[in-house]
Amino acid sequence: MSLELFNLTGKRALITGSSQGIGFALASGLAAAGANVVLNGRDESKLSAAAAKLPNAQTLAFDVIDHEAARMAIDGFEAQHGAIDILVNNAGMQHRAPLQDFPPEMFEKLLQTNIASVFHVGQAVARHMIARGAGRIINIASVQSLLARPGIAPYTATKGAVSNLTKGMATDWAPLGLNCNAIAPGYFDTPLNAALVADPDFSAWLEKRTPAGRWGNVEELQGACIFLASNAASFVNGHTLYVDGGITSAL
Numbered sequence: 182m183s184l185e186l187f188n189l190t191g192k193r194a195l196i197t198g199s200s201q202g203i204g205f206a207l208a209s210g211l212a213a214a215g216a217n218v219v220l221n222g223r224d225e226s227k228l229s230a231a232a233a234k235l236p237n238a239q240t241l242a243f244d245v246i247d248h249e250a251a252r253m254a255i256d257g258f259e260a261q262h263g264a265i266d267i268l269v270n271n272a273g274m275q276h277r278a279p280l281q282d283f284p285p286e287m288f289e290k291l292l293q294t295n296i297a298s299v300f301h302v303g304q305a306v307a308r309h310m311i312a313r314g315a316g317r318i319i320n321i322a323s324v325q326s327l328l329a330r331p332g333i334a335p336y337t338a339t340k341g342a343v344s345n346l347t348k349g350m351a352t353d354w355a356p357l358g359l360n361c362n363a364i365a366p367g368y369f370d371t372p373l374n375a376a377l378v379a380d381p382d383f384s385a386w387l388e389k390r391t392p393a394g395r396w397g398n399v400e401e402l403q404g405a406c407i408f409l410a411s412n413a414a415s416f417v418n419g420h421t422l423y424v425d426g427g428i429t430s431a432l
Contacts, residue, residue, distance in 0.1 A: 186413035190215030194410065195255075195265045197245050197302055198272030200227040202371040203321065203399050207269055210403025211410060212236060216267065219258070221245070245272045245298035255305040264313060267410045268306045270299045270320045273339075275373050277332045288335045295339035299346055307354055314358035317410045320347045322365040324425050340365075344421045351419030360418050362409045367425025369397040393426030 194211045198204040199220040208218045212235045219239045222228050232238035239262070243254035259265060274294045276287045299320050310316025323340040325333065343363060350361035368387050370378050377383045378396065388394050405424050408414050423429050 187407055187411045188215055189267070189407065189411060192216045192266040192410070193219065193262075193264060194267035194269065195219040195221060195241065195258075195302075195306065196269040196271055197221045197298065199269075200224065200231040202373060203366065203369065203402060204269070204271040205231055206399035206402060207271060207406045208238070209235060210400070210406055211267065211269075212238065213403070214407045214411070216410070219265070221272070245302050246293040248297075248301045251298075251301045252305040255302070255309070259309050265306050265309065266315070267317045268303065268319070269406065269410075270302055270318070270343075272298050272302075273321065273373070275333065275336055277376075279332060280334045283335060291335045291339050295336070296342045296346065299343055303346075303350060307350070307359060310359050311354065311357045316359045317414075318350060318354075318359060318361040319406060319409050320344075320350075320361070320363040322347070322363040322421050324365055324367045324423065324429055326363075326365050326421060327423075327429055347421060348419045355418045360409070360414060362414070362417055362419065363421040364402060364405050364409065365421050365423045365425065365429075366402055367391065367397055367423070367428045369399050369402070371399060391426040391428045392431050395426065397424070397426060 194216045196204050196208045199208045200222040212218045217237055219241050220228050220232050221241050223244055225242045228240040232240050241254055241258055243250045320343050322343045325337040325340040326344040329337045347361055347363040402424055405422050
C-alpha cells in the first residue's frame, strides 16, 4: 500500500523546458512512475526528438514568458486532451557577469524566464486545477534561493523569488485543493552548468564544498519530483525541498 502512494498512473504531467537537462530527467522520472508526460519548449524539433525517448509522451510548444501564448496553449490542450494534473515549472536560464557590469537587458530576461514564467504557466494551469479541486504544482528553485556566488546576483534574486512565489501559491491555492511546492537543486551536471563542469578549479572547489563530495546527477532529482507529484505528499504545501548533497547545510 505504501508504494501505491507514489504511483502516478493515470496522471498527466506538463514539464516546462523539458527537451534536455533537468526538465527531461524529471519528465523521465514521472513517466517511469506511470504519468503521461507533456514536454514543453520553444523548439518543436528538439521536443519531438525528446518525446520519442519516452513512452506515450506528448509535446506542447509555447514560449513560457508569453502570458497569452501560455494561456492559449494550455486552454487548448485541456480542451482537446483532458486534464493536466501535475505541472513542473522547470524552464530557466543563467547569465554570469560581475554585478557592476551586468547588462540590464539580461537582468530583465532573467526576470522573465525564471520568475514571470512560473506565474504565467502556473496561473494558466492552476485555473483548470482549481475547477477540479485538485492538482500538483512543482517549481524548480535552486540552492541560490538561499545562497549567493560571485557573478550571478540576478539569478540568485530570481531563484529566491521562485521559492517565495511557491509559498504564495500554496497560501492562495491550498484551500482550493492544490499542492504547490518547489525543488531546489544543488550543483548538477547539466547543459546550463557546462562551463562550470568544464572548469577543473570550480569542480575541485565544489567537491570540497559539498558534503557529498561531487556533482549531482540529474536522475537524483527524480525521486523528489515523484514524491511531490504523488499522494505521498498530500499534506506537503509551500515547501522547498533541497536536493543538494548537503551544500546548504554545511560551512
